[in-house]
Amino acid sequence: MNTQERVVPVLNIIGPVGIGKSSTAEAISEILGHDYTLPHAVVDLDYVRHAYPAPREDPFNMELGFKNLAAVWNNYRSIGAKCLIIPSVMESREHLDKLRMSVPGADLFVVRLVASLEVNHARIRGREKTIDSLNWHLQRSTQLNKELAQKKLEHVIVDTESKLPSDIGREIIRKWGIVEWHGSTFAQEEE
Template identity: 30%
Template sequence: MDRAEVLLIGGRAGVGKSTVGWEVSDRLRVAEVAHAIVEGDFMGQVHPAPPDDPHRAAIAERNLTAVWANYAALGHRRLVYTNTVSVLAETEGTFRRAMGADVRIVRVLLTATDATAEQRLRGREIGSELQRELAGSARKARLLDERAPADTVRITTDGRTVMDIAAEVLAATGWVTGREERDG
Protein backbone atom coordinates (compact mmCIF):
# COMPACT_ATOMS: atom_id res chain seq x y z
CA MET A 1 0.00 0.00 0.00
CA ASP A 2 1.50 3.31 -1.08
CA ARG A 3 -1.39 5.57 -0.15
CA ALA A 4 -1.38 6.91 3.42
CA GLU A 5 -4.49 6.46 5.54
CA VAL A 6 -5.50 8.21 8.74
CA LEU A 7 -8.15 7.28 11.27
CA LEU A 8 -9.30 10.44 13.01
CA ILE A 9 -10.91 9.78 16.39
CA GLY A 10 -12.62 12.93 17.63
CA GLY A 11 -15.07 13.83 20.34
CA ARG A 12 -15.66 15.94 23.39
CA ALA A 13 -13.45 15.76 26.48
CA GLY A 14 -14.34 12.71 28.53
CA VAL A 15 -15.70 10.67 25.63
CA GLY A 16 -12.81 8.19 25.62
CA LYS A 17 -10.77 9.18 22.55
CA SER A 18 -7.37 8.32 23.99
CA THR A 19 -8.50 5.10 25.62
CA VAL A 20 -10.24 3.94 22.45
CA GLY A 21 -7.27 5.01 20.31
CA TRP A 22 -4.91 2.87 22.38
CA GLU A 23 -7.31 -0.08 22.24
CA VAL A 24 -7.53 0.28 18.45
CA SER A 25 -3.72 0.35 18.34
CA ASP A 26 -3.53 -2.79 20.46
CA ARG A 27 -5.96 -4.61 18.18
CA LEU A 28 -3.93 -3.55 15.15
CA ARG A 29 -0.74 -4.84 16.81
CA VAL A 30 -2.38 -8.19 17.57
CA ALA A 31 -3.57 -8.41 13.95
CA GLU A 32 -0.04 -7.46 12.82
CA VAL A 33 -1.28 -4.38 10.96
CA ALA A 34 1.48 -1.79 10.71
CA HIS A 35 0.43 1.62 12.01
CA ALA A 36 1.44 4.58 14.13
CA ILE A 37 -0.58 6.39 16.79
CA VAL A 38 -0.46 10.07 17.68
CA GLU A 39 -2.22 11.85 20.52
CA GLY A 40 -3.05 15.01 18.61
CA ASP A 41 -3.53 17.07 21.76
CA PHE A 42 0.22 16.95 22.30
CA MET A 43 1.13 18.27 18.85
CA GLY A 44 0.31 21.87 19.80
CA GLN A 45 1.11 21.96 23.51
CA VAL A 46 3.30 25.01 23.90
CA HIS A 47 2.86 27.96 26.25
CA PRO A 48 2.65 30.73 25.51
CA ALA A 49 1.16 30.14 22.10
CA PRO A 50 3.19 31.66 19.27
CA PRO A 51 1.95 35.23 18.67
CA ASP A 52 1.19 34.41 15.03
CA ASP A 53 -0.53 31.12 15.96
CA PRO A 54 -2.84 31.77 18.94
CA HIS A 55 -4.80 28.54 18.44
CA ARG A 56 -1.60 26.51 17.94
CA ALA A 57 -2.82 25.04 14.64
CA ALA A 58 0.32 25.90 12.68
CA ILE A 59 2.75 24.45 15.23
CA ALA A 60 0.56 21.32 15.56
CA GLU A 61 0.66 20.87 11.79
CA ARG A 62 4.43 21.35 11.67
CA ASN A 63 4.89 18.78 14.44
CA LEU A 64 2.52 16.30 12.77
CA THR A 65 4.34 16.74 9.46
CA ALA A 66 7.70 16.02 11.12
CA VAL A 67 6.43 13.04 13.12
CA TRP A 68 4.61 11.55 10.11
CA ALA A 69 7.73 11.95 7.95
CA ASN A 70 9.62 9.83 10.48
CA TYR A 71 6.91 7.15 10.50
CA ALA A 72 6.60 7.17 6.70
CA ALA A 73 10.39 6.79 6.38
CA LEU A 74 9.99 3.54 8.32
CA GLY A 75 7.39 2.40 5.80
CA HIS A 76 4.24 3.17 7.77
CA ARG A 77 1.15 4.15 5.81
CA ARG A 78 -1.55 4.08 8.51
CA LEU A 79 -2.02 6.56 11.34
CA VAL A 80 -4.44 6.53 14.27
CA TYR A 81 -4.87 10.16 15.38
CA THR A 82 -6.89 11.27 18.40
CA ASN A 83 -7.92 14.87 18.93
CA THR A 84 -11.15 16.58 19.94
CA VAL A 85 -11.86 18.44 16.68
CA SER A 86 -9.78 16.34 14.27
CA VAL A 87 -12.91 15.10 12.48
CA LEU A 88 -14.00 18.56 11.35
CA ALA A 89 -13.69 19.36 7.64
CA GLU A 90 -11.34 22.29 8.27
CA THR A 91 -8.65 19.91 9.55
CA GLU A 92 -8.55 17.97 6.28
CA GLY A 93 -5.93 20.30 4.78
CA THR A 94 -3.61 19.67 7.72
CA PHE A 95 -3.62 15.93 7.07
CA ARG A 96 -3.29 16.33 3.29
CA ARG A 97 -0.26 18.61 3.73
CA ALA A 98 1.32 16.41 6.42
CA MET A 99 0.61 12.98 4.91
CA GLY A 100 0.10 13.58 1.19
CA ALA A 101 -2.66 15.00 -0.97
CA ASP A 102 -4.22 11.58 -1.62
CA VAL A 103 -4.39 10.47 2.03
CA ARG A 104 -7.51 8.43 2.80
CA ILE A 105 -9.28 10.01 5.77
CA VAL A 106 -11.63 8.01 8.01
CA ARG A 107 -13.51 10.16 10.51
CA VAL A 108 -14.99 8.71 13.70
CA LEU A 109 -16.80 10.92 16.20
CA LEU A 110 -17.20 9.39 19.64
CA THR A 111 -20.21 10.73 21.53
CA ALA A 112 -21.38 10.65 25.14
CA THR A 113 -24.07 12.32 27.17
CA ASP A 114 -23.22 15.25 29.44
CA ALA A 115 -23.63 12.98 32.47
CA THR A 116 -21.24 10.34 31.12
CA ALA A 117 -18.63 12.91 30.10
CA GLU A 118 -18.86 14.62 33.49
CA GLN A 119 -18.46 11.33 35.37
CA ARG A 120 -15.36 10.46 33.34
CA LEU A 121 -13.86 13.94 33.67
CA ARG A 122 -14.41 13.96 37.44
CA GLY A 123 -12.51 10.68 37.59
CA ARG A 124 -9.47 12.00 35.73
CA GLU A 125 -9.28 15.75 36.41
CA ILE A 126 -7.87 16.03 39.90
CA GLY A 127 -6.37 19.49 39.48
CA SER A 128 -7.65 22.96 38.76
CA GLU A 129 -8.90 22.23 35.24
CA LEU A 130 -12.15 20.39 36.05
CA GLN A 131 -14.56 23.29 35.61
CA ARG A 132 -12.87 24.47 32.40
CA GLU A 133 -12.90 20.90 31.07
CA LEU A 134 -16.60 20.44 31.85
CA ALA A 135 -17.58 23.69 30.15
CA GLY A 136 -15.30 23.08 27.19
CA SER A 137 -16.53 19.51 26.78
CA ALA A 138 -20.17 20.62 26.53
CA ARG A 139 -19.26 23.40 24.09
CA LYS A 140 -17.20 21.08 21.88
CA ALA A 141 -19.95 18.42 21.90
CA ARG A 142 -22.38 20.95 20.38
CA LEU A 143 -19.80 22.16 17.86
CA LEU A 144 -18.91 18.63 16.75
CA ASP A 145 -22.54 17.57 16.51
CA GLU A 146 -23.32 20.55 14.28
CA ARG A 147 -20.21 20.59 12.11
CA ALA A 148 -18.91 17.04 11.69
CA PRO A 149 -19.01 16.18 7.96
CA ALA A 150 -21.70 13.82 6.69
CA ASP A 151 -19.18 10.99 6.12
CA THR A 152 -18.25 10.95 9.82
CA VAL A 153 -19.05 7.69 11.60
CA ARG A 154 -20.72 8.51 14.93
CA ILE A 155 -20.27 6.05 17.76
CA THR A 156 -21.94 6.35 21.15
CA THR A 157 -19.74 5.42 24.12
CA ASP A 158 -22.27 5.58 26.97
CA GLY A 159 -22.50 2.31 28.90
CA ARG A 160 -20.22 0.44 26.47
CA THR A 161 -16.90 -1.28 26.96
CA VAL A 162 -13.74 0.09 25.42
CA MET A 163 -13.31 -3.19 23.55
CA ASP A 164 -16.76 -2.93 21.92
CA ILE A 165 -16.22 0.70 20.95
CA ALA A 166 -12.76 -0.02 19.52
CA ALA A 167 -14.13 -2.90 17.45
CA GLU A 168 -16.74 -0.58 15.93
CA VAL A 169 -14.13 2.13 15.29
CA LEU A 170 -11.79 -0.36 13.67
CA ALA A 171 -14.59 -1.71 11.47
CA ALA A 172 -14.97 1.78 9.97
CA THR A 173 -11.39 1.61 8.67
CA GLY A 174 -11.42 -1.74 6.90
CA TRP A 175 -7.84 -2.26 8.13
CA VAL A 176 -8.55 -5.59 9.81
CA THR A 177 -10.67 -8.39 8.45
CA GLY A 178 -12.86 -10.33 10.85
CA ARG A 179 -10.56 -13.35 10.70
CA GLU A 180 -7.40 -11.37 11.62
CA GLU A 181 -9.14 -9.80 14.58
CA ARG A 182 -10.63 -13.08 15.83
CA ASP A 183 -7.30 -14.91 15.46
CA GLY A 184 -5.41 -12.18 17.34
Protein backbone atom coordinates (compact mmCIF):
# COMPACT_ATOMS: atom_id res chain seq x y z
CA MET A 1 0.00 0.00 0.00
CA ASN A 2 1.30 3.44 -0.89
CA THR A 3 2.23 5.63 2.11
CA GLN A 4 -0.10 8.36 0.82
CA GLU A 5 -3.02 5.88 0.89
CA ARG A 6 -2.29 4.50 4.37
CA VAL A 7 -4.90 5.15 7.05
CA VAL A 8 -3.57 7.38 9.81
CA PRO A 9 -5.45 7.26 13.11
CA VAL A 10 -5.59 10.84 14.38
CA LEU A 11 -6.75 11.68 17.89
CA ASN A 12 -7.88 15.29 18.25
CA ILE A 13 -8.28 16.30 21.89
CA ILE A 14 -10.51 19.37 22.09
CA GLY A 15 -12.01 21.43 24.88
CA PRO A 16 -11.84 24.92 26.32
CA VAL A 17 -8.53 26.53 27.19
CA GLY A 18 -7.06 25.21 30.43
CA ILE A 19 -9.06 21.96 30.46
CA GLY A 20 -5.94 19.75 30.22
CA LYS A 21 -5.60 18.95 26.52
CA SER A 22 -1.80 19.15 26.44
CA SER A 23 -1.32 17.28 29.72
CA THR A 24 -3.65 14.54 28.50
CA ALA A 25 -1.80 14.28 25.16
CA GLU A 26 1.51 13.92 27.00
CA ALA A 27 0.04 11.19 29.23
CA ILE A 28 -1.36 9.32 26.21
CA SER A 29 2.01 9.55 24.46
CA GLU A 30 3.79 8.12 27.48
CA ILE A 31 1.32 5.24 27.79
CA LEU A 32 1.42 4.40 24.07
CA GLY A 33 5.20 4.48 24.05
CA HIS A 34 5.94 2.67 27.30
CA ASP A 35 3.06 0.19 27.54
CA TYR A 36 2.45 -0.58 23.86
CA THR A 37 5.56 0.58 21.92
CA LEU A 38 3.21 2.15 19.39
CA PRO A 39 5.07 4.55 17.06
CA HIS A 40 3.25 7.87 17.22
CA ALA A 41 3.69 11.64 17.28
CA VAL A 42 2.16 14.48 19.25
CA VAL A 43 1.66 17.87 17.60
CA ASP A 44 0.19 20.59 19.78
CA LEU A 45 -1.39 22.99 17.30
CA ASP A 46 -1.09 25.82 19.82
CA TYR A 47 2.69 25.59 19.45
CA VAL A 48 2.89 25.27 15.67
CA ARG A 49 0.59 28.25 15.07
CA HIS A 50 2.12 30.55 17.66
CA ALA A 51 3.32 33.60 15.73
CA TYR A 52 2.87 37.32 16.04
CA PRO A 53 1.14 39.19 14.58
CA ALA A 54 -1.75 37.01 13.48
CA PRO A 55 -3.73 38.08 10.42
CA ARG A 56 -6.85 40.10 11.22
CA GLU A 57 -9.04 37.56 9.40
CA ASP A 58 -7.44 34.63 11.30
CA PRO A 59 -6.74 35.88 14.85
CA PHE A 60 -5.75 32.44 16.16
CA ASN A 61 -3.45 31.62 13.21
CA MET A 62 -5.37 28.44 12.39
CA GLU A 63 -4.29 28.45 8.73
CA LEU A 64 -0.64 28.64 9.73
CA GLY A 65 -1.24 25.78 12.17
CA PHE A 66 -2.71 23.54 9.47
CA LYS A 67 0.16 24.28 7.06
CA ASN A 68 2.74 23.57 9.75
CA LEU A 69 0.90 20.41 10.81
CA ALA A 70 1.13 19.05 7.27
CA ALA A 71 4.89 19.66 7.14
CA VAL A 72 5.56 18.31 10.62
CA TRP A 73 3.41 15.20 10.06
CA ASN A 74 5.40 14.35 6.92
CA ASN A 75 8.57 14.45 9.00
CA TYR A 76 7.12 12.24 11.74
CA ARG A 77 5.70 9.81 9.20
CA SER A 78 9.11 9.53 7.53
CA ILE A 79 10.60 8.19 10.77
CA GLY A 80 7.84 5.64 11.31
CA ALA A 81 5.03 7.33 13.24
CA LYS A 82 1.82 5.35 12.72
CA CYS A 83 -0.68 7.64 14.42
CA LEU A 84 -1.00 11.22 15.55
CA ILE A 85 -2.24 12.93 18.70
CA ILE A 86 -3.32 16.56 18.36
CA PRO A 87 -4.37 18.61 21.38
CA SER A 88 -6.03 21.79 20.13
CA VAL A 89 -9.18 23.83 20.32
CA MET A 90 -11.25 23.10 17.23
CA GLU A 91 -14.26 25.35 16.89
CA SER A 92 -15.91 24.13 13.70
CA ARG A 93 -16.38 21.25 11.31
CA GLU A 94 -14.41 23.32 8.80
CA HIS A 95 -11.41 23.22 11.17
CA LEU A 96 -11.78 19.44 11.46
CA ASP A 97 -11.91 19.14 7.66
CA LYS A 98 -8.72 21.21 7.35
CA LEU A 99 -7.06 19.02 9.94
CA ARG A 100 -7.98 15.95 7.84
CA MET A 101 -6.53 17.62 4.73
CA SER A 102 -3.28 18.33 6.59
CA VAL A 103 -2.80 14.62 7.35
CA PRO A 104 -3.42 12.49 4.23
CA GLY A 105 -5.37 9.36 5.12
CA ALA A 106 -6.50 10.78 8.48
CA ASP A 107 -9.08 8.72 10.34
CA LEU A 108 -10.10 11.39 12.84
CA PHE A 109 -11.34 10.59 16.35
CA VAL A 110 -12.37 13.66 18.35
CA VAL A 111 -12.49 13.64 22.15
CA ARG A 112 -13.86 16.64 24.05
CA LEU A 113 -12.55 17.09 27.57
CA VAL A 114 -14.95 18.58 30.09
CA ALA A 115 -14.95 19.69 33.72
CA SER A 116 -16.98 22.18 35.71
CA LEU A 117 -16.21 25.84 35.03
CA GLU A 118 -14.98 26.12 38.62
CA VAL A 119 -12.37 23.38 38.08
CA ASN A 120 -11.46 24.70 34.63
CA HIS A 121 -11.01 28.22 35.99
CA ALA A 122 -8.95 26.97 38.95
CA ARG A 123 -6.57 25.26 36.51
CA ILE A 124 -6.26 28.48 34.51
CA ARG A 125 -5.57 30.49 37.67
CA GLY A 126 -2.76 28.07 38.48
CA ARG A 127 -0.95 28.60 35.18
CA GLU A 128 -1.46 32.17 33.96
CA LYS A 129 1.24 34.69 34.91
CA THR A 130 -0.40 38.07 34.30
CA ILE A 131 -3.80 39.50 35.16
CA ASP A 132 -4.51 40.34 31.50
CA SER A 133 -3.72 36.80 30.40
CA LEU A 134 -5.73 35.36 33.28
CA ASN A 135 -8.79 37.44 32.49
CA TRP A 136 -8.61 36.63 28.77
CA HIS A 137 -8.26 32.87 29.41
CA LEU A 138 -11.09 32.83 31.97
CA GLN A 139 -13.41 34.59 29.51
CA ARG A 140 -12.30 32.41 26.59
CA SER A 141 -12.77 29.16 28.54
CA THR A 142 -16.31 30.16 29.50
CA GLN A 143 -17.12 31.03 25.87
CA LEU A 144 -15.59 27.83 24.46
CA ASN A 145 -17.22 25.63 27.08
CA LYS A 146 -20.63 26.83 25.94
CA GLU A 147 -19.88 26.81 22.20
CA LEU A 148 -18.31 23.35 22.11
CA ALA A 149 -21.20 21.86 24.10
CA GLN A 150 -23.62 23.25 21.50
CA LYS A 151 -21.60 22.26 18.41
CA LYS A 152 -21.02 18.62 19.41
CA LEU A 153 -17.93 18.15 17.23
CA GLU A 154 -16.70 15.18 19.27
CA HIS A 155 -17.12 11.42 19.02
CA VAL A 156 -16.89 11.05 22.81
CA ILE A 157 -16.76 13.25 25.90
CA VAL A 158 -14.35 12.54 28.75
CA ASP A 159 -14.84 14.15 32.14
CA THR A 160 -11.50 15.31 33.56
CA GLU A 161 -12.72 16.46 36.94
CA SER A 162 -10.84 14.84 39.85
CA LYS A 163 -8.83 12.60 37.50
CA LEU A 164 -5.10 12.37 36.87
CA PRO A 165 -3.90 12.89 33.29
CA SER A 166 -2.72 9.25 33.19
CA ASP A 167 -6.23 8.01 34.10
CA ILE A 168 -7.78 10.31 31.50
CA GLY A 169 -5.23 9.08 28.97
CA ARG A 170 -6.04 5.41 29.59
CA GLU A 171 -9.76 6.11 29.27
CA ILE A 172 -9.23 7.86 25.94
CA ILE A 173 -6.96 5.10 24.64
CA ARG A 174 -9.71 2.54 25.37
CA LYS A 175 -12.38 4.65 23.67
CA TRP A 176 -10.16 5.42 20.67
CA GLY A 177 -9.36 1.73 20.13
CA ILE A 178 -5.82 2.52 18.98
CA VAL A 179 -4.19 -0.45 20.73
CA GLU A 180 -6.45 -2.93 18.91
CA TRP A 181 -5.89 -1.05 15.63
CA HIS A 182 -2.13 -1.20 16.13
CA GLY A 183 -2.26 -4.92 16.91
CA SER A 184 -4.24 -5.72 13.76
CA THR A 185 -2.10 -3.44 11.57
CA PHE A 186 1.11 -4.94 12.95
CA ALA A 187 -0.20 -8.44 12.23
CA GLN A 188 -1.05 -7.45 8.62
CA GLU A 189 2.39 -5.94 8.08
CA GLU A 190 4.02 -9.16 9.33
CA GLU A 191 2.14 -11.29 6.75
